[in-house]
Amino acid sequence: MSLVSGPGRAGVGNMPAEMQLFVDKHVRYIQSLDTRKDELEYWLTEHLRLNGLYWGLTALHLLGHPDALPRNEILDFLCSCLHDNGGFGAAPGHDAHMLYTVSAVQILATLDAFGEFEERVKDGRQKVGKFIADLQDSETGTFAGDEWGERDTRFLYGALNALSLMGLLDLVDVAKAVQHVHSCANFDGGYGTSPGAESHSGQVFTCVGALTIAGRLDLVDQERLGAWLSERQLKNGGLNGRPEKQEDVCYSWWVMSSMAMLGKLHWIDGEKLTQFILQCQDPELGGLADRPGDMVDVFHTVFGIAGLSLLKYPGLEEVDPIYCMPRSVTRRCLGK
Amino acid sequence: MSLQLIRSFIANIFLSPFAFLRIILLRLRKGFTYTSEYTMPPPKFYHDDEAWKDVEPLPQDDGGMHPLAAIAYTEEYSEAMGYLRAVMASNEFSERVLGLTEHIISMNPAHYTVWLYRAKTISELGKPLQDEIEWLNPTALKHLKNYQIWHHRQTIIDALGSPEGEAEFVSQMLEKDEKNYHVWSYRQWLVKRFDLFDNLEELQWTESMIDADVRNNSAWNHRYYLVIGGREGHAPSEEVTKREIEYTKEAIRKASQNQSPWNYLKGILRAAQLPKSTIKSFATEFADLEAPDDVYSSHALDLLADIYAEEENNKESAEKALDLLATRYDPIRANYWNYRKGLLSQSEVAA
Ligand SMILES: [Zn+2]
Numbered sequence: 129m130s131l132v133s134g135p136g137r138a139g140v141g142n143m144p145a146e147m148q149l150f151v152d153k154h155v156r157y158i159q160s161l162d163t164r165k166d167e168l169e170y171w172l173t174e175h176l177r178l179n180g181l182y183w184g185l186t187a188l189h190l191l192g193h194p195d196a197l198p199r200n201e202i203l204d205f206l207c208s209c210l211h212d213n214g215g216f217g218a219a220p221g222h223d224a225h226m227l228y229t230v231s232a233v234q235i236l237a238t239l240d241a242f243g244e245f246e247e248r249v250k251d252g253r254q255k256v257g258k259f260i261a262d263l264q265d266s267e268t269g270t271f272a273g274d275e276w277g278e279r280d281t282r283f284l285y286g287a288l289n290a291l292s293l294m295g296l297l298d299l300v301d302v303a304k305a306v307q308h309v310h311s312c313a314n315f316d317g318g319y320g321t322s323p324g325a326e327s328h329s330g331q332v333f334t335c336v337g338a339l340t341i342a343g344r345l346d347l348v349d350q351e352r353l354g355a356w357l358s359e360r361q362l363k364n365g366g367l368n369g370r371p372e373k374q375e376d377v378c379y380s381w382w383v384m385s386s387m388a389m390l391g392k393l394h395w396i397d398g399e400k401l402t403q404f405i406l407q408c409q410d411p412e413l414g415g416l417a418d419r420p421g422d423m424v425d426v427f428h429t430v431f432g433i434a435g436l437s438l439l440k441y442p443g444l445e446e447v448d449p450i451y452c453m454p455r456s457v458t459r460r461c462l463g464k
Numbered sequence: 465m466s467l468q469l470i471r472s473f474i475a476n477i478f479l480s481p482f483a484f485l486r487i488i489l490l491r492l493r494k495g496f497t498y499t500s501e502y503t504m505p506p507p508k509f510y511h512d513d514e515a516w517k518d519v520e521p522l523p524q525d526d527g528g529m530h531p532l533a534a535i536a537y538t539e540e541y542s543e544a545m546g547y548l549r550a551v552m553a554s555n556e557f558s559e560r561v562l563g564l565t566e567h568i569i570s571m572n573p574a575h576y577t578v579w580l581y582r583a584k585t586i587s588e589l590g591k592p593l594q595d596e597i598e599w600l601n602p603t604a605l606k607h608l609k610n611y612q613i614w615h616h617r618q619t620i621i622d623a624l625g626s627p628e629g630e631a632e633f634v635s636q637m638l639e640k641d642e643k644n645y646h647v648w649s650y651r652q653w654l655v656k657r658f659d660l661f662d663n664l665e666e667l668q669w670t671e672s673m674i675d676a677d678v679r680n681n682s683a684w685n686h687r688y689y690l691v692i693g694g695r696e697g698h699a700p701s702e703e704v705t706k707r708e709i710e711y712t713k714e715a716i717r718k719a720s721q722n723q724s725p726w727n728y729l730k731g732i733l734r735a736a737q738l739p740k741s742t743i744k745s746f747a748t749e750f751a752d753l754e755a756p757d758d759v760y761s762s763h764a765l766d767l768l769a770d771i772y773a774e775e776e777n778n779k780e781s782a783e784k785a786l787d788l789l790a791t792r793y794d795p796i797r798a799n800y801w802n803y804r805k806g807l808l809s810q811s812e813v814a815a
Contacts (some may be wrong), residue, residue, distance in 0.1 A: 217577075221549060221577075222576075222577055223576065223577045223580060225576065274576075274580075278615045314685070314688075314693070315688055315692075315693065315727070315728075315730075315731030315734070315735070316727040316731065320649075320685075321645075321649060322649070323693075324652055324656075324685075324689040324693045324694050325645075325648075325649050325652060325685075326645065326648060326649075326681065326682050326685040326686075327685070328645065354800075355800065356727075358797050358800050359723060359797070361796055361797065363796065365796075370643070370681055370682075371679075371681040371723040371724055371727075372643075372679045372680070372681055372722075372723070372724070373643070392800075394799050395797060395799050395800040395803065396796070396797065396799075396800075397796045397797070397798075397799075400796065
């Protein structure tokens with residue numbers, strides 16, 4: 129069976145058992161997440177709530193069940209996380225932060241709800257854009273996550289991601305941001321959180337993503353980085369984040385999306401990776417874990433499914449490797 | 465809305481800084497409650513505490529979703545958060561607020577708002593920063609994967625203006641998790657902030673970390689930062705280059721199938737503008753095309769393929785090395801090695 133030949137639903141029913149994706153189970157798993165408020169972990173993860181919504185919603189869209197969560201309730205909740213300064217917090221009462229603001233914009237884009245957002249919040253997009261733009265460090269071009277000032281290439285990527293989805297990239301100094309990303313390139317071809325910090329697949333994704341949005345992939349040492357990324361695949365098919373670390377489903381996304389942006393996805397063994405990801409499913413209650421046998425969570429669920437989409441697993445919606453959102457959504461927002 | 469998110473991302477995605485949550489959950493399953501590995505302190509409540517009787521806790525607003533859902537998370541955490549919301553609403557900065565933030569951090573150190581408010585409180589009260597570091601040490605050791613702690617620490621050490629004692633503390637942290645990304649990033653920040661590039665102890669310490677685990681990529685990266693990366697693009701001197709090449713060769717002899725020192729070696733050569741052929745005879749110690757059954761390092765084969773390709777009339781050897789990689793020594797990346805083979809014939813056509 130060729131995994132790269134899809135897409136199309138034909139194969140699904142005939143898949144050998146070990147190659148089956150349990151779509152309905154995963155949908156139900158994600159739907160169930162919000163009904164678990166009597167569990168302590170629900171409250172201990174409050175600081176991730178808006179991210180979690182983005183992860184769950186994106187997974188559902190990729191699974192072909194875009195309406196499985198109540199749209200209006202999502203918008204109500206999202207607006208209740210908005211601060212006057214245009215930033216979003218993780219949940220009501222939490223401080224505004226870049227990461228949640230990006231998730232909020234991604235959710236609005238996925239739901240095609242920018243219009244309704246403007247109805248609820250006057251000049252909503254401009255306000256959100258300004259919050260993000262104000263977090264840019266005018267000296268170095270990088271971005272902070274919040275007023276506290278922690279800086280990281282993740283925030284820079286998030287800023288370019290959200291602003292481009294809203295058509296507001298001109299609010300920031302893209303050239304300076306690009307310069308900063310370039311200064312984070314390492315001797316092994318990868319990228320870290322800041323200049324000189326160790327190469328890490330997650331940071332590679334954010335840096336390559338930012339450069340792709342900015343149209344500056346020419347700055348990447350593509351051969352060396354592609355080789356480094358392909359070296360992340362281990363004998364069991366899974367991918368790790370750094371040399372000599374364990375494989376983990378979420379790296380399926382960060383490594384593969386980076387390779388896809390560089391046009392080098394075929395450098396790894398897609399079939400083996402597909403098998404590895406599918407082994408991380410909970411076949412009864414749904415959801416994916418970081419590796420076989422571990423506890424599932426929505427974070428690994430979305431990145432596992434997005435990884436399968438990049439591998440052209442039959443029946444899944446196409447994912448955009450730059451944004452980790454359905455390709456149909458980014459096409460609508462970006463007009464390309 | 466949502467979710468039983470356990471680890472990682474976005475606030476920390478990559479570095480799976482929320483791994484601590486997982487630990488918490490595992491403990492919960494084992495019948496413990498959060499944090500302490502040792503004895504559980506009794507729960508602390510505020511409603512019957514004299515010192516807090518002027519404060520009315522603010523209830524959690526769940527944003528209108530599922531307003532009827534019962535909120536049943538532990539009373540202790542819930543109550544403490546109610547008091548935090550109340551003091552934040554009235555902009556109170558006081559000793560008791562410090563105690564409250566400490567209490568909440570001990571239950572849930574990933575709650576970034578608490579850290580932010582604590583930092584503000586310390587600065588408003590003009591508290592001695594050294595005290596804060598002393599409080600932070602055991603807290604950091606308890607919550608290894610938490611990154612808010614490191615940011616908080618960096619802010620305070622920066623304001624203190626001295627790295628005294630920090631090297632020891634970092635070493636202590638790395639004993640528990642020798643590849644912890646936050647800790648290494650913090651160490652780099654110390655080097656840069658206090659200009660420790662030429663501090664011999666720093667290099668020796670890095671060496672001891674590599675000695676302890678020659679596969680620790682973080683330690684290799686730190687070494688590169690010290691020797692080259694942090695020095696604003698200055699090429700290494702001949703003496704330093706030689707020292708680094710010899711050092712790395714020794715490390716490779718200890719474990720030849722180890723990516724980190726091979727990458728490091730190539731990085732040093734590039735920074736010193738030396739050709740890869742500089743280490744040709746060294747590489748053949750681990751991979752000899754005449755003895756294809758006895759290849760000890762795919763990385764050596766990879767390097768040799770590049771070296772042969774640059775030699776005149778030796779494309780055939782390069783091809784042979786790449787074939788060995790694609791078929792025997794690294795078949796999972798066969799497409800990559802075949803791509804490299806394709807480049808060989810392209811350059812032939814070009815020539
Ligand atoms: Zn993971």
